[in-house]
Amino acid sequence: MTATIYPAARIVTMNPARPHATHVAVREGRILGAGTLEELAGWGDYRLDRRFADKVLMPGLVEGHSHVMEGSLWAYVYCGFFDRMDPEGRVWAGLKSIDAVVERLAEAAGALEDPAAPLAGWSLDAIYYGGRRVNRHDLDRVSEERAVGVLNASGHILNVNTKALELAGLLRAGVNHPGIPLGADGLPTGEMKGPDAMAPLGVHTGFDRDLLACDEPGLRRFASLCVRTGVTTAADLANLLPEDAVEMMLRVTGEPDYPARIVSLRRFYGLTPEELIDRALELRGRSRDRLRLGIIKVVADGSIQGFSARLRWPGYYNGAPEGLWYVPPEHLLEIYERALAAGLQVHTHTNGDEATDLALDCMESALRKHPAPDHRFTLQHCQLADAAQFRRIRALGLCVNLFPNHHFYWGDQHYAVTVGPERAERMNACATALREGVPLAIHSDAPVTPLGPLFTAWCAVNRRTASGRTLGEHERIGVADALRTITLGAAWTLGLDGEVGSIETGKRADFAVLEDDPETVGGERLKDVRVWGTVQGGRIFRAADLQP
């Protein structure tokens, strides 16, 4: 069988034995080797393909924590403050005023044929509009006839117009709910804060309740975003994986031109721990190359910016009450024990440091009962862990996947409001994790922040907030560490480091094809590295050629 040898301007392999190469040889979707043409010619027949001769190749990037829902959300109107690229490659300009938000929504409303159809938008970031809250009268300017709802970037607030309140029966005086502020007229302002207040409005504003369950167009669009960001393997971190979704995902990812490998985790919900283990084992047996199943996800607490994360003493900087548990501790322990016994991997969402403590206590107890040498249990987000916790994480053999994108999007709020200056500077302590020897990945949590490992790497290297503050100089990491983290680091947490994450003999032929060299552009410009596309399993995907 003939191999294909690609010369490239530079190949960054992540293989310390030969960190750089000029050529890579591919056969049967896998890497024969990286080296010089002379070395690779020894493998026998080859065809020289010069299309990447002026490109930089890296191992295909691995996003260790995202949600395929990122692809689905683009069915709604993007209302964010920051520029964001959609799956078709169009960059939607960030909206710098409430007027601009209204204008974009009104344009979308004008394009709808059904005058009664609701209009939904997402990623509103009201905190950037000078302290003024968005209210129903703002959104009434979009439409008075149809319900309009816009989800906040944090996912914790839904802004609606008067019509939506009317449909939900909430345009009345006397509404008494902590999540529903009232205006001077005694009527709700249209800000619905928190899931309890948002729930009655979702159905009226067009948010599809099955969105999180993963829909087919969303799964396809998500893959397009992967190609545009150099991602060849992406974790879909919290899917309920009902049977019809599994069948759809197997079918779509199995199509010959589906360009990404999806690792979809089964979230603990709706089953007992015992049933969860059975289901995960069954799912694991149905994995295919481009759809990996069988890992378990458990959510321990809420989010820091939503004040629902469980924080240790002294709690939130602004005095907000302690957050919420999303799982009873007994269930977490039981899942750990059963998963260790069954050889299954568990990823646990712990945002607050108290939630991290709980996970560590459960892990310590479960490991005593079922010692497991290579369990790779991973703490996801783990944003507030301190050095002592990282040492315990290391001792228990856990991995972490930290969330440096938070510094850019919410770092200023963390500094001023949620956790205060000192803890904001140690949030997502990538440098401490590496220093303590903890296996490290970093992530976007797309759609919470945009998919793009090179941007995430920039966040970890610079720790820059939206206002320009460097949030914790001490926790910045170097470019080399950051690049390793978005390839081999993330692959390790998914149990795939033997297959992907570096360009070396025997691994999958997964490459990020770049126009610029991330090793030499400098840490400041990492986020500006241009992505040409990807090679996934030896198949070539050029971003510019993607079909909408």
Add this chain to the structure above:
Amino acid sequence: MTAAGPLPVTVVGGYLGAGKTTLVNSLLRQANGRRLAIMVNEFGALPIDASLVEAADERIVSLVGGCVCCSYGEDLVSSLTMLEALEPRPDHVLLEASGVAFPGAIAGTVGLLQGFALDGAVVLADAETVRGRADDRYLGSTVRRQLAEADLILLNKCDLAGDADEVEAWLGEAAPDARLLRTTRAEAPIDIVLGAWTGRAALPPAGGPFDHTHGYATAALDPPAGAEPEALARILADPAHGLLRAKGFMRRSGGGMAAIQTVGSRWTVSDAPADAPAGLVCIGLEEQTDFAALRRAIGCP
């Protein structure tokens, strides 16, 4: 439409093992023709008494006597809406919260929904373990908040706890607004837990349905003419009188009938059909309720 008025919803909370499911099963066995709809967070965790199950499909389990059970997962609102649309419509919804959920938050959402009326939040406490849980490093604040948000606390497993009196005294401080009922095996009268003498059904006769050996006392009161329903409801809900529940109808001074309902300190007044029979039934614990004093307080004839 055969059913009139909003569908009453009772939230059942409490930490794992406190007896939520046992209570649900007990209420189902007492349903006696009332169509109860049970909402659970997840089917997997709910061992509904098998003798009560008639048929099951993916979202709904049919139970004897026209009762149903459904799993609401994360979609409380659409599941409630689905139950409300069932033919025949259920008489009462029992919403079982997860072990770490705050019943007050769920009650808050129910209170926002058209077509539903929050009946109250019932929280179970395991007499053996609740104090330990309340001091637990991870769970303490969650358990305390669950109790504090209760209208009615069922102090359960009293047969197993050696010091139920002490636990009860402690709960009086931890949850000052809640009324408390001691139970074993979560056995409590459905009329108290759900205020379930619903709709146009006849009011239970005073002293009738409750065996005094259980320690409950009931009284029928005739609301004084000219009293305002809201003012009356406030008195009935006043902890000083120790009522667990009160329910009934009275004529407004301005004309028309009003329905009054209290559970613990929570009270609601709503419009009632013109033909609703005037009269109030009050239920309390025998040793805590002084009906004579209550009659004086509301100026009964």
